[in-house]
Amino acid sequence: xxxxxxxxxxxxxxxxxxxxxxxxxxxxxxxxxxxxxxxxxxxxxxxxxxxxxxxxxxxxxxxxxxxxxxxxxxxxxxxxxxxxxxxxxxxxxxxxxxxxxxxxxxxxxxxxxxxxxxxxxxxxxxxxxxxxxxxxxxxxxxxxxxxxxxxxxxxxxxxxxxxxxxxxxxxxxxxxxxxxxxxxxxxxxxxxxxxxxxxxxxxxxxxxxxxxxxxxxxxxxxxxxxxxxxxxxxxxxxxxxxxxxxxxxxxxxxxxxxxxxxxxxxxxxxxxxxxxxxxxxxxxxxxxxxxxxxxxxxxxxxxxxxxxxxxxxxxxxxxxxxxxxxxxxxxxxxxxxxxxxxxxxxxxxxxxxxxxxxxxxxxxxxxxxxxxxxxxxxxxxxxxxxxxxxxxxxxxxxxxxxxxxxxxxxxxxxxxxxxxxxxxxxxxxxxxxxxxxxxxxxxxxxxxxxxxxxxxxxxxxxxxxxxxxxxxxxxxxxxxxxxxxxxxxxxxxxxxxxxxxxxxxxxxxxxxxxxxxxxxxxxxxxxxxxxxxxxxxxxxxxxxxxxxxxxxxxxxxxxxxxxxxxxxxxxxxxxxxxxxxxxxxxxxxxxxxxxxxxxxxxxxxxxxxxxxxxxxxxxxxxxxxxxxxxxxxxxxxxxxxxxxxxxxxxxxxxxxxxxxxxxxxxxxxxxxxxxxxxxxxxxxxxxxxxxxxxxxxxxxxxxxxxxxxxxxxxxxxxxxxxxxxxxxxxxxxxxxxxxxxxxxxxxxxxxxxxxxxxxxxxxxxxxxxxxxxx
Amino acid sequence: xxxxxxxxxxxxxxxxxxxxxxxxxxxxxxxxxxxxxxxxxxxxxxxxxxxxxxxxxxxxxxxxxxxxxxxxxxxxxxxxxxxxxxxxxxxxxxxxxxxxxxxxxxxxxxxxxxxxxxxxxxxxxxxxxxxxxxxxxxxxxxxxxxxxxxxxxxxxxxxxxxxxxxxxxxxxxxxxxxxxxxxxxxxxxxx
Numbered sequence: 005x006x007x008x009x010x011x012x013x014x015x016x017x018x019x020x021x022x023x024x025x026x027x028x029x030x031x032x033x034x035x036x037x038x039x040x041x042x043x044x045x046x047x048x049x050x051x052x053x054x055x056x057x058x059x060x061x062x063x064x065x066x067x068x069x070x071x072x073x074x075x076x077x078x079x080x081x082x083x084x085x086x087x088x089x090x091x092x093x094x095x096x097x098x099x100x101x102x103x104x105x106x107x108x109x110x111x112x113x114x115x116x117x118x119x120x121x122x123x124x125x126x127x128x129x130x131x132x133x134x135x136x137x138x139x140x141x142x143x144x145x146x147x148x149x150x151x152x153x154x155x156x157x158x159x160x161x162x163x164x165x166x167x168x169x170x171x172x173x174x175x176x177x178x179x180x181x182x183x184x185x186x187x188x189x190x191x192x193x194x195x196x197x198x199x200x201x202x203x204x205x206x207x208x209x210x211x212x213x214x215x216x217x218x219x220x221x222x223x224x225x226x227x228x229x230x231x232x233x234x235x236x237x238x239x240x241x242x243x244x245x246x247x248x249x250x251x252x253x254x255x256x257x258x259x260x261x262x263x264x265x266x267x268x269x270x271x272x273x274x275x276x277x278x279x280x281x282x283x284x285x286x287x288x289x290x291x292x293x294x295x296x297x298x299x300x301x302x303x304x305x306x307x308x309x310x311x312x313x314x315x316x317x318x319x320x321x322x323x324x325x326x327x328x329x330x331x332x333x334x335x336x337x338x339x340x341x342x343x344x345x346x347x348x349x350x351x352x353x354x355x356x357x358x359x360x361x362x363x364x365x366x367x368x369x370x371x372x373x374x375x376x377x378x379x380x381x382x383x384x385x386x387x388x389x390x391x392x393x394x395x396x397x398x399x400x401x402x403x404x405x406x407x408x409x410x411x412x413x414x415x416x417x418x419x420x421x422x423x424x425x426x427x428x429x430x431x432x433x434x435x436x437x438x439x440x441x442x443x444x445x446x447x448x449x450x451x452x453x454x455x456x457x458x459x460x461x462x463x464x465x466x467x468x469x470x471x472x473x474x475x476x477x478x479x480x481x482x483x484x485x486x487x488x489x490x491x492x493x494x495x496x497x498x499x500x501x502x503x504x505x506x507x508x509x510x511x512x513x514x515x516x517x518x519x520x521x522x523x524x525x526x527x528x529x530x531x532x533x534x535x536x537x538x539x540x541x542x543x544x545x546x547x548x549x550x551x552x553x554x555x556x557x558x559x560x561x562x563x564x565x566x567x568x569x570x571x572x573x574x575x576x577x578x579x580x581x582x583x584x585x586x587x588x589x590x591x592x593x594x595x596x597x598x599x600x601x602x603x604x605x606x607x608x609x610x611x612x613x614x615x616x617x618x619x620x621x622x623x624x625x626x627x628x629x630x631x632x633x634x635x636x637x638x639x640x641x642x643x644x645x646x647x648x649x650x651x652x653x654x655x656x657x658x659x660x661x662x663x664x665x666x667x668x669x670x671x672x673x674x675x676x677x678x679x680x681x682x683x684x685x686x687x688x689x690x691x692x693x694x695x696x697x698x699x700x701x702x703x704x705x706x707x708x709x710x711x712x713x714x715x716x717x718x719x720x721x722x723x724x725x726x727x728x729x730x731x732x733x734x735x736x737x738x739x740x741x742x743x744x745x746x747x748x749x750x751x752x753x754x755x756x757x758x759x760x761x762x763x764x765x766x767x768x769x770x771x772x773x774x775x776x777x778x
Numbered sequence: 779x780x781x782x783x784x785x786x787x788x789x790x791x792x793x794x795x796x797x798x799x800x801x802x803x804x805x806x807x808x809x810x811x812x813x814x815x816x817x818x819x820x821x822x823x824x825x826x827x828x829x830x831x832x833x834x835x836x837x838x839x840x841x842x843x844x845x846x847x848x849x850x851x852x853x854x855x856x857x858x859x860x861x862x863x864x865x866x867x868x869x870x871x872x873x874x875x876x877x878x879x880x881x882x883x884x885x886x887x888x889x890x891x892x893x894x895x896x897x898x899x900x901x902x903x904x905x906x907x908x909x910x911x912x913x914x915x916x917x918x919x920x921x922x923x924x925x926x927x928x929x930x931x932x933x934x935x936x937x938x939x940x941x942x943x944x945x946x947x948x949x950x951x952x953x954x955x956x957x958x959x960x961x962x963x964x965x966x967x968x969x
Contacts, residue, residue, distance in 0.1 A: 077897060079867035085812055127889035142811035157867040157897075443899035444892075591930040593923075601892075613885075616892050616908070617920065618927045628857075635855030654810040655856040676807040676900065714807035717856040719900070719933040726857075746854055 049255065055240060056259050060268070065275060066170040067178055067399030067606060071373075071382060072162035073406045074446075074601070075123070075130075078137060079157035082144040083677075083712050086114050088409035089139060093118065095163035095408055097299025097365045106132050107299050114139040117150070121300060123161040126602060126610040130159050142712035165406060166373035168383070170396040173284050177291035178399060178606060181271040183303055184290070187348060189270065191314045194346045195339055197231040201266060205232045205257030232257040235273045279313070280320045287320075297325060299365045307349055308357040311339035312364075325364045333362060376459035377452030378406050381579070382599045384465070389612055390603070399606035404599050405446035410678075410711060414439055414449040415456040417707035422454050422684070425699065433694075434687050435703060436463035438582040439680045444616055445586055445595030448678070450579075461687070464578045469668045469685065472572035472661035472696065473533045474581060475554070477588055477630050479542040479570055480530050482553045484626040486545070487753035492527040492629050493731040496537035503567055513539050513571060516662065516695070525731040527747070530633045531641030533660060535571055542570035556621040557584040558594055572661060581672055582681045588630060589657070589674040591721055592622035624721035625750045631657055631718050632748050634673070642697050643673065649705040655715035656708065660696030667691055669699025676714030680704055720748070727754045735759040806862050807900060861902045861931035861938075868898035872907055884914045902931040902938050906945060913949065922949045936969045943969070 076084065076092050084092075093109050101108030103117035110117045115138045122132040133152030138145045149155060169175060181189070193200050199207050207230050229237070236256045260269060278286060279293040287296050290313055294302040298309055305313075315335040316323045325332035337358050344354035373379050382404055386395060394400070418435045426433055439449040452462035461467075483490040498521040502512040515535050529537035542550050550570065551563045563574050576584075579597065587594045595618050603611045634657035637643045642660040650656065658673020669684040669692070684699035686692060692699065720726070728744045730737040734755055737744050741761035864872070871894040878887035888911050895904045905928030912921035925946045932938040943966035950959035 077867075077893065079865070079897070081865050081867065082897070083809070127886045127893075141809075143809065156870045157893075441896070441899070444896055446896075590927075593927055593930070602889075613889070615888060616895060618905075618923045620923060620926050624930045632855045632857075639853045639855070651810055651813065652853075653808060655808070655853075657855075710812050712809070712811045714809050714900075715856060717807050717858045719861050719931050720857050720859055721930055748857070 049259070052252065052256050053259050053263075056236075056256055057263060059239065060260070060264060060272070065176060065178060066172075066174070066397035068170060068175055069168040069395045069398070069400040069402055070164050071166040071168065071379060071402045071404055073165045073404060073408050074448075075125070075159040075162040077157060077159055078135065078144055078147060080144060080147045082147075083142060084139065084144060084409065085142045085712060086111070086116075086139045088412075089116060091412065092160065092163065092408060094366070095165075096161055097163075097295075099299070099363075099365055104134065106304065118160075120152075120158070121161055121304065123159070124608050125159065126604055126608060130161075133158060162403065163408060165375055165404070165408070166379045167285075168395045168402075169285065173286055174288050175282075175285045175292055176275055176287075176289040177295060178275055179271075179289065179291035179302055181267055181274070184274060185303065185305075185310070187307065187343075188290070188302065188305075188310050188314070189274075190346075190348050191310050191339065191343050192274075192317075193231070194342050194348060195314050196234070196317060197229075200231050200270070203230055203232075203261075205259075205261035206230060206254050229253075230257065231273050232260055232269055235269060235276055236260060238276050238278060239272075277317055278320055279316055280324060297364045306357070306360070306363075307343065307353060308336065308340065308360040309363060311343060311357065312336040312362060315339040325362045329362055336362070373459070375406060375411060375450075375456070377456065377462050377464060378404075378411065378447075378450045378599070380452065380459070380462050381447065381450055381465055385599050385614075386603070400611070401604045401606070401608065402600060403602045403604070405441070405448060405601060406599070407448040410439055411449035411451075413710040414451050414680075414707055417703050417710065418451045418454055418682075419456075421703045421706050425684070425694070425702070431690075431692060432686065433684055433692065433699075434463060435682065435684045435700075436467060436578045437680065437682045437703060437707065438464050438578045439678055439707070440582050440586065440597060442586070442589045442674050442677055442679045443595070445597050446601075447579075447582075447597055447599045463683065466577060467683065467685075468575040468577050469670075469683065470573050470575050470663045471581060472663045472668060472670055473535075473538070474585075474659055474661035474670050474672055475550075475570065475572040475574060476530055476533060476538045477634060477659055478553045478557065478584070479538055479545070479550050480526065480633070481588070481622060481626055481630045482545045482549045483526075483541050484629045484750075485623055487626075487750035490526060490541070491749055491753045491755075492632065492747050493525045493729055493734055493755070495523040495734065496526050496529050497540055498522060498524050498529060498534045498536045500536060501540075511567060513568075525734075527633045527636060527731065530630075531636040533637075533642045539567060539570045543567060553622070554584065556594070557587040558596075559584060572663065578681050578683050581670070581683075582679060585672045585674070585679055585681065587621055588627060588634070589679045590618075591624035591631075591718065592620055592627040593618040594621045595619075625723045628718060628721050628724050629748055629750070631716075634658055635716065638673070643671070643701060645697055646673075646701060646705040646708070649702070649709045651709070653715065654708070654713070655717060657716050658701075658704070660701060662695040662697075665691035666694045666699070669694040669696050669701075671696050671700035671704040673704060673708075674716060675708065676716045678708070678711065678713055680707060682707070723751050724748050725751050725754065729755060730759050733757075733759045737761070807858070858933070860933040860935050862898065862900040864898055864901050864903055868894045868901065868904065871897075872904070875907060875911070879911060879914060884911055887911050888915075900931060902928040902933075902935070902942065904928075905931065906938075906942060909945060909949070913952075918949055918953045922946065922953070925949060940966045940969045 090111060097107065099108045101110065103110035103119055106119050106121045108119050118135045120130070120133050120135065123130050131153050134150040135158060136150050137147045149158065167175065233253050236253050240256060275289040275291065277290065278288055280287040280296065282296065287293055290302055293313055294300055294305055298305060312325060312332060315338065322328065323332045323335045340354050340357050343349045344351055382402065386402065414437045418437050422433050422435055434453055436453065437451040438447065440447050450464050452464045500512065500520055502510050504510050513535050520536070524534065524537065547565050547567065547569060551565065554563055559576065559580065563569060566573065583597050598614050600614050602613050605611055635655060638646055638656045638658055643658045646656060654675060656673055656675050658671060661670030662668070667685055667689055672681045682700040682704040684694060684703060726746050726748050728737055728739045729735065729747050730741065730743050731745055731747065732743060736755050736758040738761060871890050875887040875890040878890060891904065891908050891911055895908065898904050905924045909921045909924035909928065912924060925942055929942040932942050943962045947959045947962035947966065950962060
C-alpha cells in the first residue's frame with residue numbers, strides 16, 4: 005500500500021499548479037473534482053489494501069476445535085455387540101458397502117469386514133487396513149487383518165462427537181496446497197478459472213471466453229469471475245450485487261494479486277469456499293467438505309468425488325448431494341466431462357467415474373454436538389489449561405474418553421425408566437447418570453437430564469444434593485480400618501436413640517422402615533442400610549475420621565460436622581460421588597476422573613496429555629471388606645431388585661441412598677469394568693415416593709443390563725483371609741453348618757471361638773506349630 | 779549410575795513377572811453379554827469363590843436340583859485369588875511399549891501401556907510395566923503408586939508378588955525411603 009500511494013500524489017500536485025491559470029473555470033472544476041476523486045480513490049485503495057493485507061497476514065481462519073470420542077479398539081475378546089459396532093461405524097462416517105473401499109464395511113449377521121481409513125494418533129499411525137471379525141456373545145472373535153499391517157489389535161478412527169466453534173459458526177478443516185491432489189486443483193481451475201495462473205486478479209478476456217463456452221455448451225459451465233474475485237467476494241464482501249461491490253471486488257482482487265503468490269491465493273480459496281450447511285454450522289473449505297460429504301480426507305478421494313466437490317462450488321445448496329442427488333449427479337458428470345476434455349483424465353477413467361454413485365455418507369460425520377452434557381464436562385476440564393478463544397480458533401483436536409455405545413445405553417436407560425416411574429402422575433422427575441471405567445477413572449458416559457439433547461442445566465455436574473446412605477460405606481470403611489475393634493461380624497446396635505446438643509436441640513434419627521432390630525452383625529447393618537448402627541459406629545470412630553476418609557477419597561468441598569452427616573446430609577454432585585466411589589471400586593486407589601486423554605494441535609502434535617494416575621488412599625484389605633458388603637447389598641440387601649433386570653451371572657456391588665421424603669434417590673455401584681452413579685429427583689427439590697431402590701436403582705440396573713461387561717470379582721488383597729463363620733454367634737464354624745457364611749477378615753481379626761453345627765462354642769486353641777505356618 | 783541400576787532391576791523383575799504370567803492361567807473375571815444370555819457364548823459360570831479347592835457353592839436358580847438340599851439364601855459375594863491373565867492383544871501392546879522404551883521414546887510407550895491398561899485393567903503386569911516406564915521418566919512417585927496398584931492385583935501369584943515387591947524396594951530406595959525399601963525386600967524374600 006505504501007508503494008501505490010506516493011506516485012499518485014505527485015502528478016496531481018503538478019497538474020493543479022500548471023492548469024489552474026490557463027484553463028476555463030469548468031476545467032478547473034473538473035480537475036478539482038477529478039483530484040478529489042483521485043485522492044478519495046487513493047484513500048479508498050489504501051483502506052482496501054489494509055483490509056486485504058491484514059486479513060491475509062494475520063491468522064486468516066478461525067478453526068474450531070474438534071472433539072473426538074475414544075477410538076474403538078478391536079481385538080480378539082474385545083467387548084462390543086454387533087449393534088454397537090455398527091453404530092460406531094456409522095458415527096465415524098463409514099458406509100455400508102463392499103468392505104473393500106476405505107471407509108466402508110460389510111456386515112452379515114455377526115460377521116463384519118471393515119476397511120479402515122487409517123488415522124494418525126500421536127502415539128503412532130494406524131494405517132489403512134481391511135479387517136475381518138465375528139461378534140459372538142457380544143465379543144470379538146476370529147479377528148484378522150486381511151490386508152495392511154498385521155496386528156492383533158487395531159484402533160478405528162475416532163468418531164467426532166462435537167466441536168468448539170467460533171461465534172460465527174464457520175467450520176473448516178484447514179488444508180495446505182501440497183496436501184490437495186493435483187487433480188483436484190487442476191479440475192477446480194479448469195472449471196472455475198482457466199487463466200488463474202496468468203491473470204492479475206481480473207480477466208476481462210476470460211469473461212468473454214466463459215460466455216463463449218457457456219453458449220457452446222448450451223448452459224452455464226463456466227463463471228466469469230476469477231478465483232481471486234470469488235475469494236474476495238467470500239472473504240471481504242457481502243453478497244449484494246451492486247456496482248460498488250463489483251468495483252471493490254475488482255480493486256481488491258488486483259491488490260491481492262499484487263501482494264501475494266498465486267499459491268497463497270489458491271490455498272486460501274480452498275479453505276474459504278462455502279460448501280454447505282449443517283444446522284447452524286457453515287461448512288467452509290474443501291478439507292471439511294470432503295470429510296462432511298464423504299467421511300474422507302481430501303487426500304484420499306477419487307476422481308468422481310473430486311468432480312462432485314468442484315461442481316458444488318457453483319451452488320452448494322442447489323447441488324447438495326444429500327438433498328438433491330439427481331442435480332448433484334448431473335453437475336458432477338458435467339465436471340467429469342470437463343476433466344476429460346482438458347485431458348486431466350483419460351476417457352476410460354472418465355467413463356468409470358461417471359459410472360460411480362455419488363458416494364456420500366448417509367449422515368454427516370461432522371455434526372453438531374450430540375452429547376452436550378458430556379462436552380460440558382470436557383469444556384470444564386479444558387478450561388483448566390486452555391483459553392476459550394484458543395479453543396474456538398486454533399483447530400485443536402481433543403481426544404476424549406466418551407464411549408458412544410455406553411453413552412447410548414445411559415441415555416436410553418434414563419429416558420426409559422423415568423417415563424415408566426412417572427406413569428400417569430403429575431410429578432416431573434429428573435435424573436443424572438455418570439459412568440466411568442472402574443480402573444482408569446475415564447468418564448465413559450454422562451447424562452445431565454432426561455433430555456440428552458438439551459444443553460441446559462447439567463445435573464450430573466451441577467446438582468448438589470444430599471447423598472443419604474451413600475455415605476455409609478465410608479463410615480464403615482473408617483471403622484474396618486481398625487481391625488482390632490471392628491470386623492464384618494462385629495455386633496452393632498440397631499436401636500433408636502436421641503442426641504442432645506449443647507444448645508438443647510435434639511436429634512433423633514429413624515430407620516427407614518421404623519423398625520429396631522437390636523444387635524446385628526456389621527455386614528448386615530450396612531447391606532440393609534440400617535440407620536442406627538451407621539450413626540453409632542460413625543460416632544464411635546469419630547465424625548472427624550469419617551470426614552477425613554471422605555476427603556482422602558476426593559471430596560474437596562466442605563463437609564458438615566454435625567452427626568446428621570453420618571446419614572448423608574452432605575451434599576455432592578453425581579460426578580463427585582462417582583469420584584469418591586472410584587476408590588471403593590478399586591482397592592482403595594483414588595483415580596482422578598478424566599474426560600480427556602490428549603489435546604493436540606491441528607497438525608497432530610501433542611499439546612497436553614492427561615495420563616492415568618492412581619493414588620492409594622486406603623488400606624486395600626479394609627476396602628475389600630466393604631466391597632464384600634456392597635456385593636451382599638446387591639444379593640440380599642437394599643440393591644437386590646437389580647437382579648430383576650440384570651443377569652444373575654453379573655456380580656455387582658453397590659449402595660442405595662435416599663434422603664428425607666424421597667427428595668433424592670441415589671444409587672452408586674460397580675461391576676468389574678464399570679462404575680455408575682445415578683440420581684433421580686425433582687428439580688424443585690420436592691418430595692417423591694421414591695427410595696434409592698425404586699428410583700435410581702432401576703435406572704442403574706437398566707443401564708447395567710444393556711452393557712456387556714465383566715462381573716465384579718476382586719482379587720483378595722494381602723492380609724485378608726476368608727473364614728466360615730456364624731455371624732450371629734461371632735464364631736468360626738463349619739462350612740456345612742446352618743447360618744455358615746464365608747466372610748473375609750483382616751488377618752488376625754477373625755474370631756478365636758468356634759461354634760459347631762450343634763451350637764457348642766469352643767475356644768479355638770492354636771497349636772504353636774499351627775501358628776508357625778500361618 | 780543409580781538410575782541405571784534401578785532401571786536394570788526394573789526390567790529384570792518385569793521379565794520375571796511376564797514369565798510368571800505366561801506360566802499360569804491366572805484368575806479371570808466372568809464376562810457377561812448384554813441381557814445376560816451368556817449361554818450362547820459359553821457355559822455361564824455362577825459367581826464363584828475360587829478359594830483353594832473349594833467348590834463354587836452357588837447354583838443358578840434354574841439349575842437347582844430337585845432334592846431338598848439346603849438352598850443358600852444368598853449368593854456369595856465373589857472374589858478371586860489372582861488378577862486376570864493378559865490377553866494376546868494386551869501383551870502385544872506391552873511388547874510395543876517395550877521397544878518404544880528401548881528406543882528412549884518413553885512418553886509414547888506410556889500411551890501404549892495405557893491402551894493395554896484399558897483392555898486389561900485387572901492384570902498386575904500392566905501396572906508393573908507402567909511403573910517401569912515412570913521410573914524411566916524419573917517420576918518415582920507415580921512409579922511407586924503403579925507398583926502398589928499392581929501388587930493389589932497380584933493375589934496369590936507368588937512370582938508376580940515377588941516381582942512387585944522387588945520393584946517397590948528399588949523405587950523406594952531410589953526415593954530415599956530406606957526403611958520402606960527394606961520392608962518391601964523382606965516381603966519379597968518371604969515369598
